Every structure is written in structure tokens, then in C-alpha cells.
Amino acid sequence: MDTFHNIGTSTDWIVMVIYFMVIMLFGSYFGRYTRNTADFFFGGRRFAWWLIAMSIVATGVGSHSFVKYSAKGFEHGFSSSMTYMNDWFFVPFFLFGWLPIIVYTKVRSIPEYFEKRFSPSARFLATILLMLYMIGYIGIGFLTLGKAILPMMPEALTVLGTSVDITLMRAIIVIAIITGIYITFGGQTAVIFTDLLQGFILLFAGLLLFVLGIDYIGDFGIFWKLLPVEWKLPLAHYNQPSSFNFVGIFWQDGVAGSIGFLFMNQGLIMRFMATRSVNEGRKAAAVNILFMLPISAIVVGNAGWIGKAIAVADPSVVSPNTSPDQIFVVVASIVAMPGVFGFIMAALTAALMSTVDTLINATAAIFINDVYRPTKKFLQRKQKEKPVDDKKELFAARIASIVITATGVLAVLAFKNFPTVYEAHGFFHSTLTPPLVVAIFLGVFWKKFTPAAVMATFIGGVALMMMGARYPGILIAPFDHGIVMNPDHPYSYIRALYNMLMCFGVGVLITFTTQIQKNVVAGLKRVRNHKQIGYGIVGLNVILFVMVALNTGSFSFLMSAAIFIVLTVPVVVTYFGHYDEVYHTVGLTSWTMETARERFKGSKVNDREGDIVELHWRIADGEGDIVRLSENDMQRMKANPGDLLYLCDKRKWLGGLKSIHAVFGEPHANDGTIYITDEQQKSGMFMAGRILTAEKEM
Amino acid sequence: MLTSQHTWIPYLYLYGVGGLFFLLGMIIIRKSGSIDLRRKSHRMWNRVLIFGFFWFMVIHAILIYAALNW
Structure with missing residues (x-):
């Protein structure tokens, strides 16, 4: 397989450095809007749908990156x-199940929901998972970033007279x-605004690459004719090859990945929580999935398609043996002139950084909410209740961001031996x-789902999953839909079906x-x-x-052990735990949404x-939170x-940056004025x- | 030689099995009262959800047809 180094010119590097400086200055400017941990993590729950929809583009495109989709575009x-x-x-479940639940219950993290819905021990295990x-997601992000930038680097650099291999x-x-x-000093508001800018640039850069590629080939008709028919089909072969097949990817990405991305990607969820209302969050999600994702599919994959067409037309320009993970950089360097190539690479790497930034910020939020605060509360349980010191928490959040970044780098080691980033992901x-x-899904949509069941899902389900990983030929094979098992990476995709069925x-x-x-x-x-028996x-x-x-x-022994775990964990949880079904389900499942809304408001909606x-x-x-309006205005x-109510600067282009949530107080007589x-x-x-605009929320 | 395993079977599987998940979601949010069709905005969302399903179904069908015939 052909790999590359030293692609690009000094002009490209200059463009990249300038791009990054501009992006960081842009982010730092909005970082000043971070006043406390709520702003640092959630951006203050005030933004308009379009701003969030666009900022999600950078996060989504970055995570499902140019590198891995161009690789698969080139291969398939x-x-x-x-x-x-x-x-x-799964969008109906998200828009009318999970999204309103997380907003109305005012949880700051997914594990916190598990404590409200089930028990503190469920929260503990959810935090670990x-x-x-x-x-792991951060590790994948770093791996992709590394693979994107490596072809542009020389094989070695000389530092103080010593040659250092890159x-x-x-x-x-x-x-x-x-x-x-960047993330340590910016926070969520900075990330949202940086992503907004990068969302636009990313789409522009990806589409620019497509236009330049088509122009390089000749025209769209030539491009279309050059591609073999199977390269033009939008869905992969049903079950071949094991490294890229439709049915495996359907279960891995269409089911596990889609639910995972929508329901448990804390980074994405924090974006939706930064919208000013549930309805704005719905709009952001719907526009993103309906329109932005199809455009993004072209943006991230077209370098691979162009690469394939060039390889068919002239294999001396793009060798069919080019390393798939490097095809994006190779094609971009061929079709774009110096400077433009630097711009495209800057947009790619900056978008990937956006994804990683978001994930680091989100993981820090989980750490503060589900590790730092509960630990602090536990250590201070015998002392008098102290008010939360926001400065200390903000400092802890920043330290956590640094530690998480370092751990993310270590996580790369778990994935770097996969043939492509796509398979690793x-x-x-x-x-x-x-x-x-499975736990979130059943918790939100099934009132009868108990703490014993969720703990058994976490512990027993994971035990059965580990058995599947050890004995794929016995346990996963019955679900393989005819996919041939690759002994090096057995059932990379279809194992999702086995794992979900076991947990479910x-x-x-x-x-x-x-x-x-x-x-x-x-x-x-x-x-x-x-008691002794219980312990x-x-x-x-x-x-x-x-x-x-x-x-x-x-x-047979290990399988029996896994089944024993599945059957006895719920007994232990029932023995040691206390569960009040009404307390733990009302306002916390999709079946009691009205109660959730009333609790959010504090009175009848x-x-x-x-x-x-x-x-x-x-x-x-x-x-x-009280504000006062005139009686006539309140009547209108x-x-x-x-x-x-939601109070916002009238200028819509600000996207809600200058806004607050408040509560109507007793009216006054001065029409057109708010106190x-x-x-x-x-x-x-x-x-x-x-001028401000005021809108009643509920 | 392309077989149906490369063309329409993945499509039928995607919108058959995926469609079951989608239908289940629509039924649960209706039954649970999470989407309340008496409210104007929720009626709009109901239409958006159904539109979204057919939107992707039509895009994929056109792309498969184009790959095979154009």
C-alpha cells in the first residue's frame, strides 16, 4: 500500500497557521461570555436553532470525518x-422522548438521569460506561487527526541537531x-461559535473540493461514466466484504451508532441543551439530519469518489494502491492549487479539532457533575452544607479537560492497529x-424497567458481550447474516446486533x-x-x-458464570436497594411528559x-428571575x-447570544417596557x- | 455482475427493518402522549417526522435507479 509524506507547500502551511490563529481568536472572543460552569458546559441554554444546527455540522462532520469516509468512498x-x-x-424517539426529558428534568449529564430514574449505583455504572x-471517541478523533496531518509532514525533523522521526x-x-x-480556556460558548464558523467553512471547503475534482476530471458526465456501477450505488453489498457491508453497518451505525450519537453523545446533547427551548432543539436536530447530513455525506466522501475516478482514468496520477486513509489528502493536493490545498486541510483539521473539543468539554462536564460533585458531597457529608464555589468548579473543569485530553491520546493505542479509521470507529x-x-432507551420509554434490570443490563449484559468478543464464532455467528468472519477483527460491525440483543x-x-x-x-x-449471604x-x-x-x-464455565451474573445481580439489587416506582418514573419517562413540564416550570403549564x-x-x-411587563403586553x-419567558436582543443574527430566561412577575401600567x-x-x-423581544415559553 | 444483494435487498432491509423501528417510535410517542396532535405545533412535527422517513426513502431509491440506469 502506498503511503505519502511531504504533501503540500510552504504556502499551504502558512495558510493553515493563519486559519488556526483566526479560529482561535474567534473562539477566545466568545470565551469571554463564559461566566460560570453553566456557561462553560451548556452555553447558558439560550441559542437559536440555526446556530446550533450549524455548529453541529462541524461536530458531526468532524467526528464522521473526511478521512474515514473518503477512504471508504475510494474503496467502495x-x-x-x-x-x-x-x-x-430513531428521530421520533429523540425529538419527543429523550430531548424533552433531559431538558425538563434539568439533568446536566446522562448519568444524573440514571440516578433520578433508577438509583445512585446505576448512575455510578453509567458514569463509568x-x-x-x-x-474512546476522543481517541478516535485524535487518531483521525493524526492520520490527516501525517501525509503533510516530513518523515523526520531536525531539532537542535537531532533527527526526530515524525x-x-x-x-x-x-x-x-x-x-x-483551546478548550481549556474557551468553554462551550467558544466551541459553539467556533463551530458555527467552521460549519460554514467546512461545507464550503468540501464542496469546493468536489467542484475542483470534477473540473480536474473534465465534467460531471465524465466523472459519472468513469465510476464502475457498484461505486455509484448508495448502499453497500448486503453482506460482503467483512470490512464494509450493508447489514453489519446498518446494525453498527444505523441502529447502535444513531441511538448512541443522539442519545448518549454528551457532546451533542449539550448542544441541544444550549438551545433556548425544546422546540428550538427539535428544529436544530431535524434540519441537521434532513438537510445538513446529506450535504455532509457529499462533503466528506467526495475526495474518495474523485480519487477512484482519477485512478480509473490514469492510475499513474492516483495509484489504486494508495492508502485509503490518505486518499483525502492525496486528492486534495492534486486537484487544488497551493494555498487552496492549505485552506482545505485547515478546514478539515479544524473541524476534527471541533469534534474533539466538544467531546473533551462534554467529558469534563460528566466528570464535574458525576464524579467531582458527588465525591465532594460525600467527603463533606459531616460538615455543614456549603454553597457551591463556582470558581473552584470552573478551575476543576479546566484541569479535568487537560487530564481527559491526555487520556484521549492514550486511547488512540486501542484503535491504531485497525486497517482504517472507519473500521476502528x-x-x-x-x-x-x-x-x-439499551438502558437509556428502556428507561425513557418503559415505565416498568427497574433498577435491578438496568444493573443486570450493565453488568450481565457486559459479561455476555465479553463472551461474544471471546467466542465470536460460537455466539455472534448465529446473527452474522452470512458475513464471513475475519479472524483478525471478527465481526467488527455485526457484533453490534449481538451486543444489543444480549443487553436488551x-x-x-x-x-x-x-x-x-x-x-x-x-x-x-x-x-x-x-446479610452474609447477600454480601x-x-x-x-x-x-x-x-x-x-x-x-x-x-x-461452558464462563458462559455459566455470565448467566449466573445475569440472574443474581437483580436479586442483589432488589435485596440491598429501595425503589419507589412512582417517585422514579413520574416526570422521568415519555409517558409522563406533562408532569415533567410542570416540574420544569414549577406550576401548571x-x-x-x-x-x-x-x-x-x-x-x-x-x-x-422575576421580570415585569405591562398588563396589556402580558395579555398580548x-x-x-x-x-x-425568554427575553432576547431583537437582532436575530446574534442567535440568542444576548438573552435570558425569566419569570413573569406582577404587571405594571407602562406599555412597551420591561423591568x-x-x-x-x-x-x-x-x-x-x-430593543428586546419577549416570548412566553410555557 | 451485480446481484440484488448489491442493489435492492439492502434498500428493502434498510426501510423494512428501519421502518419497523420508525413505526414503533411513532406509536410510542403517540400512545404515551408525548406528541399531542391536538396542539398545532405537534401536528406540524408529526408531518415533519413522516416526511423525513419518505425523504430518505426516495433519495435512496433515486440513487439506486440512477446507478443502474444512467
Whole structure:
């Protein structure tokens, strides 16, 4: 396979450096809007849908990157676009299930939802699984960045008279340092605005590459005719080859990946939580998936398609043996002139950095919310309740960002031996998403799903998944749809189906046998030394889980151990835990959305549709979130005291940057004027003389 | 030689199995009351959701047809 170094000219490097400086200055400017941890992580829940939809482009395109889709485009053609156009099946669940739940329950992280819905131990396990998922994702991001930049680098550099080889890992470490510095000092608002800019640039750069490529080949007709028919099909062959087939990718990406990306990618969820309302979040998601993703599929894959067409026309220009992960850079360097190539590469690498930035920021949010705060609370449990020191938390968040960046670099080691980034990502999704995906899904949409079932899904499901990974020929083969097993990377994609079925099966089985578990526990409690027996079962489960993880024993013994774990974990959870079904489900599942909305508001929801009014603002004394409008204005808005409103600078192009959420107070008589407090003015960054728009939320 | 395993079987699988997931989602959000069709904005969202399914279905069908015939 042909690999490349030293692609590009000094002009390209100058363009790249200037691009990065501009992007970092742009981000730093908006970093000043970060006042506390809420701003650092969530951007203050104030942005318009279009701003978030565009900023998600950079995150989504970056993560499903130019490198891996160009590689598959080169190897297999238009079917590289499959993963961008199979997300809609789960959108109803997301828009009317998970999205409103996370907003209305005011959770700051996915594990926090698990504590509300189930128990603190469910939150603990969810935190571990989610951190693994996020750090793995960061590792994939760094790997892609390294592979993108490596072809442009020389094979070695001379530093202080010593020749230093430029390896993939060394390149990644330098990239990680730059990325870490940026996110540590920027925060979510900076990332959102940087991504907004990069979203536009990225689409432009990708489409520019396509136009330049077509121009290089001649015209679109020639391009179309050069491609073999199977390269023009939008879906891959049903089950061949094992490295890229439709059915495996459907289960790995269309199901596990889509649900994982929408439901458990904390980075993406934080973007939706940064929108000013649930409805704006829905608009951002729908526009992104319906229109942005199909465009992005062309943007990220076209270099591979162009590369294939050139390889067919003249193999001396693009060799058919070119390393697939380098095809993007190779094609870009051929079709674009110096400087333009630098711009395209800058857009690519900056977009990848956006993805990694978002993930680091999101993982830091999980750390603060689900590790730092609970640990601090535990350590201070005997002291008097202290107010939260936001400066300390912000400092901890920044330190966490640095540590997570370093851990993400280490995670690259787990993926760097896969033939392509695409396969590494597919294996990663298939392996890490199923337990959490199934737990979130059943938790949100099935009231009967219990803490015993969720714990069994996490522990027993993972045990069965590990068995599948050890014995794919026995356990995954029955689900392989005719895909031939590659012994080096067995069932990289279709293992997602096995893993999800195991987790789903465990969750459903344990939920349906809840009464049996209660009977067993009642019987156990009648035994004199029931506590010792309870602890004994816990100890046995730990030993068996470790044995399954380390593969110490025969297949039949380990399989029996995994089944034992599945059956006894729920008994232990039922024995030690307390679960009030009403308390843990009302307002926390899609079946009780109205209650969730009422809890969010704090009173009965007012859904009468009123006008949006324009107002002058004045400072007045007041309490908390209360603002005061005239009686006539409130009537136009069909609002009552106690209702929630969104107050925003009238200039729509700001996308909600200068805005606040507030509560209607008692009316006054001065039409066209709103009285806000000094603190609200500072929080919303409202400028003197600027008109505000007020909209009743609920 | 292209077989149906390369052309229409993946398409039927995608919108058959995927369609079942989609249908299940639509049923659950309706039954749970999460989407309330008495509300004007929710009626709009209901239409958007159904449109989205057919939007991708039509795009994929056109692309397969184009690859085979154009």
C-alpha cells in the first residue's frame, strides 16, 4: 500500500497557521461570555436553532470525518454516504422522548438521569460506561487527526541537531496539546461559535473540493461514466466484504451508532441543551439530519469518489494502491492549487479539532457533575452544607479537560492497529454503545424497567458481550447474516446486533421477572444470616465478572458464570436497594411528559399561544428571575404571573447570544417596557438602547 | 455482475427493518402522549417526522435507479 509524506507547500502551511490563529481568536472572543460552569458546559441554554444546527455540522462532520469516509468512498464508492443517511428511524424517539426529558428534568449529564430514574449505583455504572465511550471517541478523533496531518509532514525533523522521526503518535501528542489549550480556556460558548464558523467553512471547503475534482476530471458526465456501477450505488453489498457491508453497518451505525450519537453523545446533547427551548432543539436536530447530513455525506466522501475516478482514468496520477486513509489528502493536493490545498486541510483539521473539543468539554462536564460533585458531597457529608464555589468548579473543569485530553491520546493505542479509521470507529461503536443505549432507551420509554434490570443490563449484559468478543464464532455467528468472519477483527460491525440483543434481552427478562426476584429476596430475608449471604453473592459476582473479563476458564464455565451474573445481580439489587416506582418514573419517562413540564416550570403549564412582543428595558429592583411587563403586553402574550419567558436582543443574527430566561412577575401600567434587574441585564449582556423581544415559553 | 444483494435487498432491509423501528417510535410517542396532535405545533412535527422517513426513502431509491440506469 502506498503511503505519502511531504504533501503540500510552504504556502499551504502558512495558510493553515493563519486559519488556526483566526479560529482561535474567534473562539477566545466568545470565551469571554463564559461566566460560570453553566456557561462553560451548556452555553447558558439560550441559542437559536440555526446556530446550533450549524455548529453541529462541524461536530458531526468532524467526528464522521473526511478521512474515514473518503477512504471508504475510494474503496467502495457512494455507499460511503450510508452512515449519514440512516439516522431518521430513531428521530421520533429523540425529538419527543429523550430531548424533552433531559431538558425538563434539568439533568446536566446522562448519568444524573440514571440516578433520578433508577438509583445512585446505576448512575455510578453509567458514569463509568459513558466516560469510556467519550474517551474512546476522543481517541478516535485524535487518531483521525493524526492520520490527516501525517501525509503533510516530513518523515523526520531536525531539532537542535537531532533527527526526530515524525510518527503517528508524536503527531497526535502535538495536536492534543493545541486542542487541550483551546478548550481549556474557551468553554462551550467558544466551541459553539467556533463551530458555527467552521460549519460554514467546512461545507464550503468540501464542496469546493468536489467542484475542483470534477473540473480536474473534465465534467460531471465524465466523472459519472468513469465510476464502475457498484461505486455509484448508495448502499453497500448486503453482506460482503467483512470490512464494509450493508447489514453489519446498518446494525453498527444505523441502529447502535444513531441511538448512541443522539442519545448518549454528551457532546451533542449539550448542544441541544444550549438551545433556548425544546422546540428550538427539535428544529436544530431535524434540519441537521434532513438537510445538513446529506450535504455532509457529499462533503466528506467526495475526495474518495474523485480519487477512484482519477485512478480509473490514469492510475499513474492516483495509484489504486494508495492508502485509503490518505486518499483525502492525496486528492486534495492534486486537484487544488497551493494555498487552496492549505485552506482545505485547515478546514478539515479544524473541524476534527471541533469534534474533539466538544467531546473533551462534554467529558469534563460528566466528570464535574458525576464524579467531582458527588465525591465532594460525600467527603463533606459531616460538615455543614456549603454553597457551591463556582470558581473552584470552573478551575476543576479546566484541569479535568487537560487530564481527559491526555487520556484521549492514550486511547488512540486501542484503535491504531485497525486497517482504517472507519473500521476502528465501527468496532468502537459496536462494543461500547449497546449497554447504555439499551438502558437509556428502556428507561425513557418503559415505565416498568427497574433498577435491578438496568444493573443486570450493565453488568450481565457486559459479561455476555465479553463472551461474544471471546467466542465470536460460537455466539455472534448465529446473527452474522452470512458475513464471513475475519479472524483478525471478527465481526467488527455485526457484533453490534449481538451486543444489543444480549443487553436488551437481559433488560426485558429481568423486568418481566421482577416478582420472582422479590419472592427470592423475601425468602432470603427469612434466613437468619441473610446479610452474609447477600454480601457473599456480591463477592461471587465480582469474582465471576473478573474471570469472564480475563477469560480464565472453559467456554461452558464462563458462559455459566455470565448467566449466573445475569440472574443474581437483580436479586442483589432488589435485596440491598429501595425503589419507589412512582417517585422514579413520574416526570422521568415519555409517558409522563406533562408532569415533567410542570416540574420544569414549577406550576401548571400555560400552553395558550400568544404574540412575541418588542420591548424597551429598564433596570428596577427585583428578586431572582422575576421580570415585569405591562398588563396589556402580558395579555398580548397570553401570559400570567409565574409563567416562563425568554427575553432576547431583537437582532436575530446574534442567535440568542444576548438573552435570558425569566419569570413573569406582577404587571405594571407602562406599555412597551420591561423591568429587569441589574443582574439580569449583566447575564443577558443587554445593551442600552437596544430593543428586546419577549416570548412566553410555557 | 451485480446481484440484488448489491442493489435492492439492502434498500428493502434498510426501510423494512428501519421502518419497523420508525413505526414503533411513532406509536410510542403517540400512545404515551408525548406528541399531542391536538396542539398545532405537534401536528406540524408529526408531518415533519413522516416526511423525513419518505425523504430518505426516495433519495435512496433515486440513487439506486440512477446507478443502474444512467
